[in-house]
Every structure is written in C-alpha cells, then in structure tokens.
Amino acid sequence: MFKIAVIGATGYVGTEIIRLLVQHPNIEISAVVSKSFTGQSLSEIYPNFKNLFDKTLMDMDLDLLCEKADIFITALPHDASRDIIPELISRGKKVIDHSAAFRFKDKNVYETWYKTVHGMDDLLDRAVYGLPEIYRKKISDSVLVANPGCYPTCTILAIAPLLRNKLVHLSNIVIDAASGVTGAGRKSDLSYSFCEVNENFKAYGVTNHRHTPEIEQELSALAGEDVIISFTPHLIPMKRGMLCTSYLNLKDNNWTSESLYKVYREYYKDEFFVRVLEPGVLPETKNVSGSNFIDISVNFDKRTNKAIVISALDNLGKGAAGQAVQCMNIMLGLNEKTGLCHPAFYL
Amino acid sequence: MFKIAVIGATGYVGTEIIRLLVQHPNIEISAVVSKSFTGQSLSEIYPNFKNLFDKTLMDMDLDLLCEKADIFITALPHDASRDIIPELISRGKKVIDHSAAFRFKDKNVYETWYKTVHGMDDLLDRAVYGLPEIYRKKISDSVLVANPGCYPTCTILAIAPLLRNKLVHLSNIVIDAASGVTGAGRKSDLSYSFCEVNENFKAYGVTNHRHTPEIEQELSALAGEDVIISFTPHLIPMKRGMLCTSYLNLKDNNWTSESLYKVYREYYKDEFFVRVLEPGVLPETKNVSGSNFIDISVNFDKRTNKAIVISALDNLGKGAAGQAVQCMNIMLGLNEKTGLCHPAFYL
C-alpha cells in the first residue's frame, strides 16, 4: 500500500481525487489537508463520504505530513504551493501538482499570463508535464508532475495526431471550447450561483484565457515549430464535462472522415483512455462524465478542407483528478489503469 | 465467478445494474438481453461503456440464456415477465425481478392497482420482497426476489423504526415524495422531454400512485395492523435522486430530535447502507446519487407532536439497481457490500 496525502482536499478537484482513491486497491489516503476546514471530518463537508471515508482534515503541517505519506497530490490555488512543494521535493517526496506553476517550460510565460512571481523556477527542469499519452516515460521517472489544465488536455490530445503527422497548416487553428461549472472550483461567487448560471450560456476569457499559452507550448512541441491558436472557452449550465471543437486546415485535399479516423486510431492504438470514435459518431460529455476517458471524433469538412475535431472529457476526470491518479499510478509503477476502469455516469 | 444475465439491459435500471456489475469482482455478466436493440453492442446504445463492456445485446432466447447464466436480473415492463420468470424458476435459476408482480402477497391488490391479470400467482409464496434490511434471511434462501419500488424503499426504511417500536399513531400518516426523471424510465415521451421538464415542478399520481399499496403492505407488516397512508409523488427537474418527507403523529409527547435519533441509530446500527444523520443534519440527494446508500433524518416537531422523517436515496441506486445487486450478493452468499462501496457522485 502506498501512502498518499491530498493537500487541498475540499476543493472540487481534491474531493474527486478522494472519490477515486477510496476505491483504489493499492493506495491508502493517509492524510487530507484543508486550511478552511481543519478539524472537521471530510464527510461533514462532503456527506457522500459518510461511513466510507471520515478522516479528519488536518492543517498544513509539513513534518507530520512527511511522516504520514510518500506521495502528495496538491490541489491548491496557484500561489499557495510555493511554501510547500520545494520543501516536499527536498525531503524526497513525490508530488503531483495541480497549479499552473510547473506546467510551463519558460517561467516568463507563466509570470506574464498569471501575473505573479514564480519563485520555484529552480525546480522547473525536474518537472514533467503530466500528460501520460505524450510524456509517459518521463512521468514514470519523475518526482514532480505538473497535472495539465483541463482545456489543454482536451485539445492537445484532440490535435496531436494531426500535428505529429504534419497533416495541417499551423496558422488559423481555432479552438472553441466549453466547460461545466465545476471548472471554476468550489467558491461562493455570485456569477457561479445557480440562478445566474442555469438556463444561461456565455463565453468568457475571450482572447486572454490562461490555458492558451499552455496549449500553445504543447502544440508547438508536437509540431516542432511555434503554434499560435485562437482559443475561446464558454460556460455550460451543467456541473461536469468539457467539449472542445478544433478547426484546422489540412495540407492535402484528398482526405475523408474515414481516412482521418484511421490516422487517429493508429496514433492512439495503445491508449486505453483515449477513445477514437467511428466516423459519424460524435462525443457527448455524459459518456465521459465521472470517468478518465477522453472521446475524440475527427471530421473532414470537404467544403473548407478542414479537419474539425470534437473532443470530450470530464474536466474533473481526465481533465484533473482522473489524470492525476493516472500519473500517480505511473509514478508508482502500478498498472496505469488501476482504479480508473469504471464507466462514466451517463445518467 | 458467478454468471449473470441482465434481461432488459438497455432501460435505465438495466444499464445501471451493468454499470455496477462491470466492476463487481465476483460477477461475470454473461448475457445482456434487449428486444429493441438485439444485435447491437451495449456500448453503441450507451457509449459510456465503450472499451469497458461492449458485449452484443441478444434477443430473448431462454435455452441459450439458461446455458449462459445461473442468476437473472429482469428489468422489464410489468407484463413482459410472464413468459420468462416461471420458466427460469422451473429450470432452477435464481431471479431478481424489477416488475411489481411479485411484490404483493395478495395478487388481488396487484391486479386492482395494476389493472392486469397476474398469471404467475403460483409463484407468489416462493417470492421474497427484496428489502435486505427487513427480509435479509428470507432473501438469502430465496430463488425469486421481487426488487422493491423506489418510493417504497425510501419510505419503508424511513418509517420502520417508528412502527416497529410502536411509537406512532397509525392514522394520518402523510408521505410527500419527489423523484428525479430517471424514475420514469427511458422513453420518448413528450412529457419527459427536456423542454417540458426543466425549470418545472409538478405533482403526479395524486391519490392513485401504484406504489401506495406496496408501501401500505410493508408498513402494515411492520406495525402488525392495517396502515393506510396519504402518498403524493412529485417530479423534480433532475435525473437521479429521490427524497421523501413523512409526517407521523407520536403517541408520547416527551420526545426530542435527539431521542428519536437514538431510536433510529439503534435500529439501524448494523445496517451499512442506512445512514442515520445526526440531529440537525438533513439528507440531500447528491449525497446518495450513484450509490446504494439511503440517508435518513428524523426530526421532532414539538408544535404538532409529529415526527418528520426525511429520507433520500438514488432511485436508480438503493431504489433499484443498487438494491438488486445487494440482494444478488445475499442470494449468492457473497459479502452484501461487494461492489457497492463507492461513494455517491456529489457532483
């Protein structure tokens, strides 16, 4: 049994990680940390855990935590990790972090888009971007994994086969995306209140969403040259789920949806969590909600010679907690699928 | 490994049973039957199962089925079981049935409320009402279990401690209940279309809902004398979840919420799936959604000397599929909790 501590256990990502790990056969959740709810049991805050996982939330106490656990999942606001992660690494612990701090190879990109000071950039070359389908080997050797953002996971995996196979022009890539409300985290914010959100749809972060440079960094790495994208996220009146529609100009003009599908199927033939859908079948978020799957459909638009790729995942699943558990399995040498084989809720 | 067949696999109850069983360590789902979708794979109908459970749906073929499986779960319309269940029993198979046909001790009650002919009443004395918290021993010895209705499960468990302990007057019991829309099953019916249901709330089946006599039969058995109730269900604009509010007149007038809580805690002290909530804590459907738990809160209203009991479960979980799996575990001699220890979704 590996011992794991979840820091930031009462946010939506934290609680989803615990929902997954309480069923994991090789993991003992040995500590759950929450500043806001120290001293209460997790099941007081989330009564769905009652009688299943009632552990008391502890305050941030590094010495005690390091006694209790060997691997740490941090799901904290971007700035709150600064006092914790370097210390954990220096004590020989493994960390999977959900902030953006370690996702960027260039600290300036992070500092510009996040309007903050990095302050842990000496760890940057030890950090690995936690997308197993691309960096599996590095993740398995790593002590510090930066869990990717939800939009980046959903779009990078959707576009990777086209870029790696050099099938598309790199200009004019448009990514139009939409997310459920859990993506905004657990907060008392009027704009996420039920009455403001239900029966409403809107765009947000137009031209300036912070996942843009993260997507561009990884698409550039896949393409082998700089990629600039147009990215627009929207807010869906639902809790879980994310869907991205990506538009790319194909270099050749003799594609079909069938031939593009074969490229995708080949590219992902060994990836359990990436489901490439048959031509004519489109992703729906309910098919991935609660699971670690990403469903991808690639469509050929002959009128404009574009590939239109639709990808769907659960922003709390493959877009956050599920992917963290997948990375954790890899870092610990476990079968990558352990604890992640349940189907999506659908209902 | 026990081999099980699910008949009526593409309804909402059927698919939820499969969602639970694909993860069950002692069960192999050896056949899935669907008249409407024979020949298609389950994951074409429910793409959340893609790569996890892609078995082809077969037509109803008793001989073949009896070769394939030893225990059967039937989730069929009330009349469709007639040709199947007697035959399965006669061939020595075990059956858990979701129709109402075997829930009633008196076939006349069934025929009156369901406006049909029973036609299998010779099996009635072999059938057990599948509520483990009340009939566990009988279920373990049975070959034919009638899985209870969702409203009956939610209300019988809510009221049982008061009746068994003879704490309440039997007249003037009012049960006001509400259910998510999956309770109506999977159907192309205008009144369950999104635009007719969302942002709407209504009562239905006022004075004549068919779960009424089922609740009364079991409450009468618990009380040792005839109980007549007022029961009114409502439709909530959500998919899963059920909540019942029961009003009962207490005989004595020196109760408190705390002392009633103790009665309930004692009554259910050995029941894993019944969570009695501390005084002041109220059930919410999200805490049970997707799970096999029922959460119960008993409140004392000193102004009217009533006990007001709030109970919540997932109509597809403890109200249907979860309870079926619980009964199945008992019938097979497995640990009752096997495959049912995951927390509710919450989100």
Added chain:
Amino acid sequence: MFKIAVIGATGYVGTEIIRLLVQHPNIEISAVVSKSFTGQSLSEIYPNFKNLFDKTLMDMDLDLLCEKADIFITALPHDASRDIIPELISRGKKVIDHSAAFRFKDKNVYETWYKTVHGMDDLLDRAVYGLPEIYRKKISDSVLVANPGCYPTCTILAIAPLLRNKLVHLSNIVIDAASGVTGAGRKSDLSYSFCEVNENFKAYGVTNHRHTPEIEQELSALAGEDVIISFTPHLIPMKRGMLCTSYLNLKDNNWTSESLYKVYREYYKDEFFVRVLEPGVLPETKNVSGSNFIDISVNFDKRTNKAIVISALDNLGKGAAGQAVQCMNIMLGLNEKTGLCHPAFYL
C-alpha cells in the same frame, strides 16, 4: 402617471418588480435605490434592461426620494426597513413592503420567529396584509401594505375555500412545499452555487421555517379559531416557481373531486389571478412562471377522506413582485390587472 420608487432594486424581487413596471402604462419608475450599486445604471447590473431601462441607481436619500415619488416599494432585508418606512409614512407616502415586519398582527410572534426587535410596532395597526383575494378592500384604503411571503400566498389561497366553508378538521393539516432557488434571493452563498444545487433536492427549515407563523395567522383568521400546521419546505434545482401540497381531513365523507372543485370555483369565481383547475388537471410551475397567476387543484382522496390541494405560483410573481404590483394597482385605484395580463413563460 404615478411616480414610484423601488428601494432595494437589485435583488431578485426588486428587479422583477422593475421588469413588470417598465411595461406598466400608468407607472413611471422615478427612482431606483441600491446601496451596493449606487452610481451604476440598473442595466449594468442586469443587462437585460439595456436600452429599455438604464436609470442610475441612487443611494438611500429620503428627502430626494420623497420629491421624486409618491409610492414606494421596499424590497430590503427585514431589519433595513426600520429607518425608512416610518419616515415615508409620516411624510404621507404610500408603501408596499416586502419584509416580514408588518405581516404579523402580534409583534411578539414576529420578534420570536425573526429573533429581532420590531421597533415600528406603532405602525402595525395601519398595516394591511397584502393578499388582495382576502383583504382587497383594506388594501385599497391603506398606506402601508405588507406584501405576503411566497409560501403563505401559495398555501393560504390553496386552503381558504376549505376553511371559510368549514369543511375540514383543523388538526393534522400538513403542508409540504417546494421552491425554486430565487426564493433565497441574490447572494454569493456556496449552498446556492450551481454545482451544489443542480441535480440535488433537499428539505430545509424543517419544523422551524419562518413562514409557518405567517401561514398560521392567516389560516386562523379564515377558520375563526387557532390553526397549527406542519410545514416543510424543499429546494428545487430550478430558478423560479413554487408548488405546495396541502393535506386536510374532511369532516364529511361524501365528497368527490368534482364537488370539491365546484366549491373552489365558486369561491374564486371573481378572482382573475386564481385559476382553479378542472378535476384531473394538476398545476405545474411552468404554467405560472413569470406571471401573477396561482393555479390550484383540489383532489379528494377517498381512501383517507382527505382533501389534497396542489397549488403553484411563481415565487417571484404572485409570490412577491406580481402581488406587489397587484396591491399597488389597488392602492392607486387602477384596474387590478393592469400590467399583469401576460401569460407565463412556459418555456
């Protein structure tokens, strides 16, 4: 044109009043007051008013307000009215208040249930309970109208014909109710955030909701003797709408739904906003949402000899803003229906 000021214009009740009044042919909204948003235009806060009503929100300035308007609608937290209403009345203005302060004939009931000091009780004998179907004449003569609570409006009108005609026993009245989330007002409260509310249903205020004594006061007045009720509200995952299910024991046992319907139809034959539904037709909130109607269905349960009354209104409509406009019309000598004849949204 009558000049009206809305104080507390940016809450959900305030904004709904403005939505109704911008279309009212005899009313000029001459001032809108908001402490939180002073200096901004209403359409910055609620962009649905852009180009239709862009008036700037002003701070609370009694002198200026009294120059601007002759009638005032106050939609403020219960305690905030204390500095304003007595002064408005003393200057000869008419007031329709949405707090609970003037709803109770006995200030002690208010102080007990609302845990506050009244401090304006010298005005109590000038205040009229603003339910036109019962107090129309008094409202027309009044300068201070206490707009009723949403649950009280929905239940008092549902039960009045039974009490006035002395058809029911007064003991064992149970009122089970449910409301959309706008009933909680506009606030940044985690428990009303989208992710906590959607796909969830719960009871709240069990045995102690503050609308209980208000309902009892008015039912007692109708019955001519003291009435005590059991009242349990629930929260529905939708924005607008309220539905109450009331259970009452009939004295005689020769009723039918048809004969009860005739009693109701006769009782409300002159009431435009009360729609008594034919036997077999049940209210749904979408049929009243956005309107000033209340739909009522009375059902006879012969098994228990109870009347089960279902009533539905929009908690922001007949349950708050619509009723305020109805009262305003009456106080100003206008046709009561003016500005209130639009159908409900349905969609």
Added chain:
Amino acid sequence: MFKIAVIGATGYVGTEIIRLLVQHPNIEISAVVSKSFTGQSLSEIYPNFKNLFDKTLMDMDLDLLCEKADIFITALPHDASRDIIPELISRGKKVIDHSAAFRFKDKNVYETWYKTVHGMDDLLDRAVYGLPEIYRKKISDSVLVANPGCYPTCTILAIAPLLRNKLVHLSNIVIDAASGVTGAGRKSDLSYSFCEVNENFKAYGVTNHRHTPEIEQELSALAGEDVIISFTPHLIPMKRGMLCTSYLNLKDNNWTSESLYKVYREYYKDEFFVRVLEPGVLPETKNVSGSNFIDISVNFDKRTNKAIVISALDNLGKGAAGQAVQCMNIMLGLNEKTGLCHPAFYL
C-alpha cells in the same frame, strides 16, 4: 386591429408567437390552427394561456381561414407549407413563413440541402428574407416573408459590419455556435428527453447543418462575393437561447477592441433590437431570453489578428417568433417595436 392567423400554433415557435401577440395592441389573433390538436383549446395544450387566450384550435380550412384573417404566420414542417402558402398568396393574403423554402434565392441550394422538391419556386421572386436590419424596405413592400433561421440571424448580424466595411479576409471564417433545446422543436424524441440532455453537451450536424448555406448566401450578399464558412452547432442543456462565436481574419493589423466597437456601434446606430456591447462586456443568453434583442460583442485578438465576435439571442425570440412579429409590424405599417419592448427574463 389587424386579424392574424397562426398556422402550426402548438409548436414551440407557434406558441411563442401567440405569447407575444396576445399582448400586442394592434393585433387580434383570429384563428389558431393545429392538425394534432384540432378541437382542443390552446390553453389545454399550453395551460399558461388559461383565462388569457383559450381559443379553440381549428383544422386547416383555407376558405374559413381566409375569411377570418388577413395576415398569416406559418410555423410548419418544411414540406407542409406547399399546399397552403401558394393558395394564401393567390388570395391576396400576406404570409410570414418559418420553413426554409423561401429563404434561398436559388431553389437548387434548398433542394440539395433539404433533400426535397421545392414545388413553389414560382413564388421565389416575391419572397423576401425577413431580416429587418438588412431588408427592412423590401419587407415593408412584401406579401411573402421567409423568416430566417435562428443560427443565420445570430451570425449574419454578428458579421455584417465586418463584411459590409470590407474589413476581413473572406477565407477561414469559423462560426462555432450553440443553442438551447427548444431549437429542436416540440417532439417526443428520446435524444431530447430530459435524462439524455441534462448535464450533457454535444456538437451535432458537424460539417452538414442545413443553416450553413443560408448563412453563406447572406454573408456572400453582404460581402459582394462568395463566402464559404465552417459552421458547427452544439446543444446546450437549457431551454432557450443561442450564442455564436465567430472568428474572422482582419485585413489590417492596427485594430483594437475599442475601434472595432465603434465600427459596430455606427453600423447599428439606428437598430433598436441590436445591442452592441461595450468593450469588455460579453453577451449572455439570459440577457436576451424571452426578448427580441440580439447582443453583440466584437473582440480584437491581437495575437492572431482576428476579430472574435460573440452574439446572443433567444432562438425563439429574435431567432424566430420575435423576428416574425417584427416583420409583421413592418409589413402592416406599424411601429416595428410594437409588442416587443419587454425586457428579457434574466431569471
């Protein structure tokens, strides 16, 4: 008073037209036609109209209808108009049609995309595309108006200022759009049932949605040369509302959001129903839901030198029924805003 007949009165567009017209000061709805519900009153089908508009639905009887009304609104399936519209026109009646048959200047485009035979193409040169902001003068002179599709209205108005001012390259226009479920009409279709739609998001009609050629026809007319677009619609789990995000490459590279805003404000300075939002303010569907407004925000993305235009309307409002009433006002010589000045619901 003008007399109007609504043919296809019980669909969602038909009922919304009636919701608007019952309040219209110059219109008498003299007939409502429904094949499915002939003989029932409209308020039996839509009880929100009870006591406000209870007219009996009649069968299609051209002679009788022509006696009753002078102007007709047809909201029928695309093929059902063929027997009716030519006859109405030949008898001198005015018609506003909601099918696609008269939206295309070239009947071949219609026949190709709608896979049907036109059969009324002799009327094509008398038909006017009912977008008042572009064809107001023609509409006022017309006897046959083709009410535009919802997506076309939402995107054409969003893009018109850029095309008319020749500010953008015509290649690589991407339009990503999303609609509420009422857009699919009123039907008993499993894929629009509540349990399949709620908490789900999906794309549909990828590369082949039938509004594509309609949008292209009008964009081409605005640009003065052929325009080909990529268009992908999505289904939002909500009833009303539509939002389109359009990506266009700017010719010059010295724009700002502010300077683009001025272009839009100037272009639409006389258009009451087009609200151009200030830079930094983004449309939300709740701000237009139930109204005839379209809200537009134009954003400059300097990283890609694109204009990203967000536009929102109510698919039943400016996207269908509201626009039909606006056209009707113009055709009848009434003030265009009559009956359309109510604010959106917001809640």
